[in-house]
Amino acid sequence: MTTLLPSWNDGLAKQAILDFVAQVTAEPSPAFVPPGDRIAVFDNDGTLWCEYPMYVQAFFVFDRIRALAPQHPEWQIQAPFASVLKGDLNAALAGGEHALVELVMATHAGMTSDEFTAIVKDWLATAKHPTTQKLFTEMVYQPMLELLDYLRSHDFKTFIVSGGGIEFMRPWAERVYGIPPEQVIGSSIKTRFEQREGKPVIVRLPELLFFDDKEGKPAAIQHYIGRRPIAAFGNSDGDLQMLQWTTAGSGASLGLIVRHTDGDREFAYDTSAMGSLKQALIESEQQGWVVVGMQKDWNRIFAWQ
């Protein structure tokens, strides 16, 4: 057998990937796609790295609230901040989207873009996953890293299309995934260019610009990339429309869903506090999308295992 994608077990999922790449890169082939059009889009949370028990960015938000609390005495009694400071994250999130937006804006806006990048880098240098005690950047899926490399070695351009914050991912996506900042797409807030003490800066404003999830994902793909991908990789219903859009093109395409089936080496869930995999799983059959079972299809999940 092949030594390509070594962390993938031989089986239907791996074979589907190899067949697809062979099909679009071999010349002459009726399904040949020129290199420039070989666009592959990847969801991030739960597809490229662990999202359980909650998004890494949520851990970041809560840590930042605690770090900033001394400058905000009012947070001690003000929802949802007070719940975060008491360590009651369920209560903090009980306020729904409104509470979440408040927490995000309090921690993601008000500084310059350069300052925010530094904050993210500093935090990721030490913050650890609560169960494994590994750095979050070590909680990336080894088979997906191999897949990214494999696609790029066949002249695919790899993009992240995530509901997570665009500037939260960019400071480390190149080092960890080999994906440069300009190929990272995510949710975003508004910014303003201004001069501060004679130096131009870009200031982050507490107002949503774009929410890159569900219907937002194909819209973002068109907006940022400007052409339809031929391969899309996701793990939840938040990726459904991205998979639909990608695989509705006229040529060959690949849709793939990573399913969290391994409670021993990772976590076993279709539905978590972060989202669920229902409709995309139902559609996967009629659409011919590949469903990867982490337990069955991956012989290694994390590089350190």
Place this chain on the structure above:
Amino acid sequence: MTTLLPSWNDGLAKQAILDFVAQVTAEPSPAFVPPGDRIAVFDNDGTLWCEYPMYVQAFFVFDRIRALAPQHPEWQIQAPFASVLKGDLNAALAGGEHALVELVMATHAGMTSDEFTAIVKDWLATAKHPTTQKLFTEMVYQPMLELLDYLRSHDFKTFIVSGGGIEFMRPWAERVYGIPPEQVIGSSIKTRFEQREGKPVIVRLPELLFFDDKEGKPAAIQHYIGRRPIAAFGNSDGDLQMLQWTTAGSGASLGLIVRHTDGDREFAYDTSAMGSLKQALIESEQQGWVVVGMQKDWNRIFAWQ
């Protein structure tokens, strides 16, 4: 002398470009920049192609209004459409930004992204510049095409950062400039993903998402590219902030302004109906930006001359 950049006369401007590229690409050099960080941003109208007597996209808007008029009998008496249909473009634009937005939305929204791309391609295949009777895609500056190639051959990644519509430029930017859709940044309207007769489409909505001019340019650069360019090329005060942001980085950088000084081979103006070059010219001295005079520095302006 060198055969690089053959349409550029030997002189200060050409030398400044060659020196800058040598400085950031030679290893070891204190100013060395790794390939991934060699980001170059180009304004489009008036910098890469002709913007006189008005933006090409404005010609497109007026032609589309005339083409769509039979389906809109109300336009015969309704401003600003009636003025366009009478051929009185000054009167049409007298309504200022509000009138312009109305004209743009009536011609750029309501269709799917694929349909809009087809409309733009069809129009550009035949639409001609009123003075030269050349296709608009032949009204691109040969020295700038050479510069784009030269930078790319030294591992620069070239981007367009234009006030023009992002989806108006993408259908032809790769063919004409060698710049792929995902490296074209411009002004944009909102879109919505939906299913039409069981087929996913992206529908263009009549609402502004992002205006990519002046202060918007550095904000867009950070938003779409996520890192600071090391070279910026513009021709008007709409590019001032992009030049400021690019050249305020900590390493070596190049800011360059194309000045329209050739009334014989192109058009001679600092100020036109489309914009003006005043503040950027003033700042160019203290900032050390290169000012290119088209008459003095370019021995050829258009490939067909």
